[in-house]
Amino acid sequence: MKKYIYQLSEEEFYNFLLAYKKGVELISQEENLITFATYEPVEDLTPQAVQEVKIVPQERIFRPFTVGSFLIHRPDLIPISVNPGMAFGTGLHPTTKVCLRLIEKYFLPGWTALDVGCGSGILSIALAKLGAREVLAIDIDERAVEETKENAKRNGVSLQVKQATPADLEESYQFLVANLELPIFEKEATHIKRLFSVRGVFSGLYGGDDLEKFLKLFQDHKVVKIVKMRGWYGVVLEK
Numbered sequence: 411m412k413k414y415i416y417q418l419s420e421e422e423f424y425n426f427l428l429a430y431k432k433g434v435e436l437i438s439q440e441e442n443l444i445t446f447a448t449y450e451p452v453e454d455l456t457p458q459a460v461q462e463v464k465i466v467p468q469e470r471i472f473r474p475f476t477v478g479s480f481l482i483h484r485p486d487l488i489p490i491s492v493n494p495g496m497a498f499g500t501g502l503h504p505t506t507k508v509c510l511r512l513i514e515k516y517f518l519p520g521w522t523a524l525d526v527g528c529g530s531g532i533l534s535i536a537l538a539k540l541g542a543r544e545v546l547a548i549d550i551d552e553r554a555v556e557e558t559k560e561n562a563k564r565n566g567v568s569l570q571v572k573q574a575t576p577a578d579l580e581e582s583y584q585f586l587v588a589n590l591e592l593p594i595f596e597k598e599a600t601h602i603k604r605l606f607s608v609r610g611v612f613s614g615l616y617g618g619d620d621l622e623k624f625l626k627l628f629q630d631h632k633v634v635k636i637v638k639m640r641g642w643y644g645v646v647l648e649k
């Protein structure tokens with residue numbers, strides 16, 4: 411494929427864009443001179459250069475960006491807006507990232523879902539946006555419950571949010587996500603097991619030792635997938 415590089419003054423460029431009615435790749439803007447590229451020759455314009463280009467996936471070209479307060483992104487991306495406040499869950503921590511990756515792959519739209527230790531609510535919001543029929547978000551911490559409620563509103567999704575531990579719940583969900591820590595899994599394992607009926611995503615396990623102990627704890631479940639990100643493990647289990 412060939413890339414045709416052109417230079418026009420700012421005024422000429424905007425007039426050209428109006429007439430051209432297709433997208434162009436903006437390369438640079440210096441003073442009054444705009445350099446841009448098209449992927450076909452433009453009639454009546456002489457290119458500065460013609461380059462051979464490799465096909466690159468769209469997601470590598472069009473990355474999300476901000477202009478002032480606006481966030482512009484491709485339509486296939488799922489935006490999640492979070493204010494973590496005092497709760498855990500900006501999406502930057504490897505354990506949250508691991509959960510988001512695994513949720514995207516192993517959760518099916520239409521399932522009911524339980525998020526144990528919701529923090530900011532980021533994982534519950536992801537589940538709701540992926541088409542969960544019902545999401546219950548629980549956390550032991552009152553501030554996390556408040557943040558999750560606020561963040562749900564901010565994202566226009568409907569979540570049930572409760573200050574609770576797994577021991578307080580009776581109903582079982584098709585899918586469960588829990589980004590906790592080994593000592594909490596050890597304490598809550600019996601309840602966690604009875605609270606999901608199909609598949610669960612678990613994270614918050616640091617190093618091989620944690621992973622081994624966790625797998626022993628859930629040895630009555632089928633291990634579907636184990637992933638590792640910067641020393642943190644994520645595990646997908648099935649009944």
Ligand SMILES: C[S@@+](CC[C@H](N)C(=O)[O-])C[C@H]1O[C@@H](n2cnc3c(N)ncnc32)[C@H](O)[C@@H]1O
Nearest residue numbers: 498499506527528529549550551554575576589
């Ligand atoms: C590591 S954060 C995860 C937050 C968010 N889910 C994420 O992935 O970014 C763990 C959360 O679990 C909560 N938590 C700890 N023990 C819990 C328990 N026994 N039952 C429910 N929530 C618990 C903490 O208050 C904290 O908000």
